[in-house]
Amino acid sequence: MLSLPQKIPTKGAQALAEALAEALKSLNSIASLITLDSLGSKIGDNEARALGEALKTNSTLATLNLTENSIGDNGAQALGEALKINSTLATLNLTRNSIGDNGAQELGEALKTNSTLATLDLSGNSIGDNGAQAIGEALKTNSTLATLNLTFNSIGDNRAQGLGEALKTNSTLATLNLTENWIGDNGAQALGEALKINSTLATLNLTFNSIGDNGAHALGEALKTNSTLATLNLTENSIGDNGAQALGEALKTNSTLATLNLTENWIGDNGAQALGEALKTNSTLATLDLSGNSIGDNGAQAIGEALKTNSALVTLNLTRNSIGANGAQAMGEALKTNSALTTLNLTRNSIGANGAQALGEALKINSTLATLNLTRNSIGDNGAQALGEALKTNSTLVSQRRNSSGAVPVTEQQLDSDNFDLGHKSIKDDGFQALSEALKTNSSLISLDMQSNSIAESGVQALAEALTSNTTLNTLYLQNNLIGSNGAQILAVALRRNSTLTTLDLQNNSTGDNGAQALSEALKANASLTTLDLWRNSIRSDGAQALAEALKINLTLTTLYLQNNSIGDTGAQALSEALTTNSTLTTLDLWGNSIGDTGAQALAKALMTNSTLITLDLQYNLIGDNGAQALAEALKTNSTLIILDLWRNKSSSSIQVSQVWT
Structure with missing residues (x-):
């Protein structure tokens, strides 16, 4: 394990580099330094020289990532000198480091003799003609480099x-x-x-x-x-x-x-x-x-x-073109006989209800299409009803969809899932009711995206009824609708009985404290949900306290997004208390929640005993030096947290921590 310093003072970059250099010289058990991110205290050429000296003798380091620092030409030259001797480094990432031609020339010289480096990333620097020429010359003789990234140079x-x-x-x-x-x-x-x-x-x-x-x-x-x-x-x-x-x-x-x-x-x-x-x-x-x-x-x-x-052809992307109903009808006719295409993306065209109806007819016959994305096509209720009819018989819609949370996840997970993307479709309750009716009998759909429509309480009621009988849907995206607290309460009733849904995205739906409390009660009984996204839902301390009570009992939820609410110190304290007993939550996002030192201190106390949380996002809160210091103290004993983000708080030094297990 390589533990990086958690708080970087005014001269922290130099101290950090010196510490790393010493570690590299003495700890041959280190296999990789994955991420080093010192916001506001960039590593410069002096520190890069220290690292270069260490690399000359280190015999285990395989990956060095110095993205977004300021090593410049002098630092790059020092690392180049090290590469002429080093025989273990396989990946070097120098993205956005103000490296110009001189630094690139030295790295090029190193590549002529280096026999282990396989990946070199120099994107976002200032490499011009001379630097590129030097790297080109090196490539004529180099026999190990497999990946070269020169994005955004000159x-x-x-x-x-x-x-x-x-x-x-x-x-x-x-x-x-x-x-x-x-x-x-x-x-x-x-x-x-x-x-x-x-x-x-x-x-x-x-x-x-x-x-x-x-x-x-x-x-x-x-x-x-x-x-x-x-x-x-x-x-x-x-x-x-x-x-x-x-x-x-x-x-x-x-x-x-x-x-x-x-x-x-x-x-x-x-x-x-x-x-x-x-x-x-x-x-x-x-x-x-x-x-x-x-x-x-x-x-x-x-x-x-x-x-x-x-x-x-298995994937065809026609997003943002000028395809209308006639083009969609032609695609529909093709899908009736095509047996290879698994992904069709028609986002942001103008296919309308008629185009959606033609595609719906095709889906009744087609047995291979895995993903159909019709986001922003104004298909309306009639189009949605036609697609709903197709879903009653279609048994193959399978796809991958990226987590659309407003947060930046620690790792971007992709879900192998049956996915129907109908986001931004002007679908109201009537169309949603038709789709919900299809869910009662459909046995293959795993992911349904209905974000940014106009779904309100009656549409949610139809969906809730479907969820009580549906046994395959595991991902449901409902962000940016009109669900409100009543709709959240209706969904909560369904969640108590549903045993397959694993991801529920309710971003920006004005659920409020009452909705959060209802969902919390559901979490006490639900045994399948692993991800709940409640970003921007007007949740205050009462809602957070209810969610905390649920976390004391729930054994399956691993990710909870509460960004951009107003839980404050009281809500943070309640969640902290839950973290002392909860053994499943790995990601907690509290970005933008008016949490101050008191809340941060409570979270720090929880981190001293919690052994499962991996990511804690506290960006854009009101945490000062006392709160940051408490969190730093907690990190001395906590051995599981990988990401702690305090960017844009009130402390004198915002930090982002990366700890690496090898």
Whole structure:
């Protein structure tokens, strides 16, 4: 275990680096330093030199992450010198560290002889022509680096050409990220030439550059012969229909590319039609992202025709285009026969009720689609009712959905789940009642997203009735509706009987203390819910006290989000008391709750005995030095908390703690 100092004083960065250096020299049991984040006290070049000296003798450290510090060129040069000797470091992350050409040149020199570093992240620095040239030269001889991230530097066309030359001889690099580097058609052409020869690069990310049709044409020509590239990301460039047509031609013969991302380009119906033609014969592309373009019904119809015969594409993203009811109807017809597509995203189009009805008819027949996302399509109650009818017979809707909590989770977990995303659909109680009726008989849907509609008490009543009989739904997103305290009380009754729901998101629903109290009573009996999100629900100390009483009894809840409420010190004290006995809660988010020193001291006391909490978020509260000091004292004995966030409080030094087990 490597324990980092919990509170960094004025000269804390230097002390921290010196402590780390000593630790690296003496503790060969350390296998990885995962995260070092000293807000307000950045590690500079002097401290980086101390770390560099330690790396020359350390023989166990595998990962060093110095993201968002200020090591500069001098610090990078010191680390480069260390890399010439070090034989164990495999991952070095120097993101956003004010490194320029001089620092990059020294790192490049190190790469010529280093034989262990596999991942180097230099994103968000100021590396220009000379630095990129040095790294390119190193790649010609380096035989271990597999991943290189140069996102958001100042590389441009000239140095992209140099990197292209390096790729012609390099035989180990598998991933190259050149996002946001002012690379235009000339740079893309150079990289395209390299891809005709290179036989190891599997992922090339050129997001947010200035590549137009000519650059896309060059990359397309390369794809006709390249046999290793599996992922090409061209998000946010300037590729129009001609560029899309060139890439489409390449896809007719290419047999290795699995993912093509063309998000936020200038592709219209003609480009989509060309890509559709390619999909009729291509047998390897599994993911195609065309979100944020200008594809209308004609383009959607062409892609729909291709889907009738294509047997490889599993994910199609058409978010933020101009697809209307006719395009959706074409997609629906394709889904009746397509047996490969598992994910279809039509977010922010204009399919309306008619388009939703056509897709609903397809879902009655289709047996493979896993995810259907129709967010922001104005399908209304009629569309929702049609989809509800489909859900009564459809048995395959399966998907993954990201946790949409307003908090920043400690780890982003993705849920393998049956998911139906109907957020932002102008669905009111009538449509929701139809969907709820379907839930009574549907036996496959696991996740239902109904966020940001206009669901009120009567809609919730229908859902609650469904939850008492449904035995498969485990994730329910209801944030930003009109549920209120009465609706929360209705849901609470259902939660007492339901035994499958694991995640309930009620963000921004004005449940208030009464709603929180009702949900708390349900938690005393419920044995399946693991995540409850009550962000911004006007919950005060009474609601927090009720939730605390539930936590003393509940044995399944692991995550409780209470951000942006007003529980205050009294609520924090109640939750602290619960934490002394609760043995399952791992994440507690109290961001923005007017908690002061008294509440922080109570939480600190709980941390001295609690052995399960991993994450405690106390950002944007009113905690001063006394509260911060109490928490620091608690951390001396607590051995389980990994993340404690006190950003934006009143203490003289806000801290974020990372403790690492190896």
